């Protein structure tokens with residue numbers, strides 16, 4: 001199943017359910033409708049039973065009670081069996097819905113354009129929808145068919161009441177209308193409060209992770225910031241709690257007032273019905289049944305129905321989110337494995353032609369007419385001040401953003417015309433905040449070759465070879481299970497690596513990839529300059545036949561590149577070998593001198 005880009009309406013809870021589990025959904029709806037008519041039959045049945053009993057009292061012939069008694073038992077039995085049947089069918093329904101809806105949401109999340117991931121508002125929306133999508137969908141469905149059930153129940157009971165004493169029916173209707181409105185409004189307020197508090201709860205969750213995560217354990221101990229973060233966590237949590245409490249309190253007061261009025265009025269109706277009984281307009285049995293039915297109606301309208309109506313407003317708000325979520329821009333092929341068939345034509349050149357770029361929703365030009373051409377098998381270092389746009393260049397050329405002006409060409413072909421799965425076959429990337437996967441060392445490395453390397457090549461030998469080329473052979477030897485050792489402390493027998501080792505593993509991932517262009521965006525930031533240069537030299541030796549884009553602030557490390565490109569004010573301001581740029585005595589030379597002076601003093 002796939003979420004269509006459309007405006008979702010409440011009826012879609014049923015349409016989607018019918019699409020996912022057609023027979024089960026129809027059985028559930030039929031059962032609900034049938035069970036909903038039982039109370040009306042019970043009114044008629046119990047009225048007949050009471051009247052027959054009174055008559056037997058006066059005139060004898062006890063056997064006359066069997067028929068109404070049998071009818072009552074039949075009705076009760078039917079409700080009972082239907083409820084069991086419904087619960088059984090519901091289990092299958094829930095399982096199927098969980099599978100279909102969660103998969104559809106995960107699928108959509110995986111192909112959402114990167115700009116939405118980096119945008120706070122859309123990320124909030126994605127998080128909200130992604131939280132418990134199938135539960136929301138099931139709740140919406142349950143609620144909607146509960147509303148049908150109540151409508152059938154109330155309409156049939158109302159029919160009986162109106163047919164006996166018409167004005168009682170009208171009075172009940174008049175009471176119900178304002179109550180409906182209160183319920184609707186409360187539901188909407190509830191959802192708004194939930195959305196608002198969710199923002200604070202997300203921040204609180206993040207702070208909780210800071211206090212409890214393994215990553216921060218050393219700094220936590222050293223800086224002793226746990227108390228301060230704890231206070232902040234409490235502040236965020238308190239704001240969220242107060243928002244929810246306020247909404248709950250308001251709703252509670254409104255609902256209580258509304259239902260007290262209703263209860264009072266229903267008592268008055270019960271008293272008013274005494275007159276038609278005394279005049280012989282309705283039988284005693286009918287009076288008792290009507291009073292019971294009236295109380296039932298009030299109960300359902302003041303509690304049950306108002307509750308489902310309140311939920312209904314919440315369900316509608318979820319559908320608004322779902323509508324926005326389904327409208328989020330998708331990138332076709334982004335969830336597919338890299339298609340290496342594109343590499344049958346060997347990579348030759350990568351070119352930026354007069355590229356201008358602002359991040360969506362901003363007007364600050366990050367790239368301002370940037371042009372450059374990179375060639376195969378060469379190593380390029382990109383340097384420049386913080387925020388100069390180095391990482392942005394890599395985001396554009398890997399297709400994460402396509403709202404730029406100008407052209408980016410691979411082998412002379414505009415990358416906007418290259419399908420995502422083919423485009424990503426060109427690149428292998430290690431970012432500054434590269435991922436640490438708490439799986440085996442071997443799998444950590446092999447993730448870099450998904451879909452790109454044949455099974456035969458993805459053996460233990462390949463893993464050992466690439467780790468060896470990153471000078472990690474000795475590290476492997478001391479691991480209890482060699483390359484099969486699980487990494488990270490969260491797994492049983494897991495072994496944690498040092499920062500530098502993790503970085504080497506991340507770089508090794510790129511080595512099993514067949515992609516002709518490697519992008520290393522400051523992946524060695526945690527290493528000292530000497531180790532960093534060493535890792536890069538090793539890397540350079542291993543990837544002779546690949547083009548490398550290395551982003552670094554360490555100009556010492558940049559020296560290993562064939563060419564250095566200095567990014568400034570959204571353009572390539574200087575370009576050349578280390579020596580050429582030093583001789584130029586421009587910005588690069590100035591930056592290099594500034595860094596060198598630190599080491600010389």
Ligand SMILES: Nc1ncnc2c1ncn2[C@@H]1O[C@H](COP(=O)(O)OP(=O)(O)OP(=O)(O)O)[C@@H](O)[C@H]1O
Nearest residue numbers: 118359362366384385386387388389390391392393
């Ligand atoms: N998603 C985004 N939305 C808006 N602005 C962004 C976004 N990502 C980055 N920027 C801005 O774009 C500019 C360039 O960022 P970029 O990360 O490319 O710089 P950089 O040269 O790699 O910096 P550094 O050396 O600090 O890593 C910065 O001003 C940054 O704040």
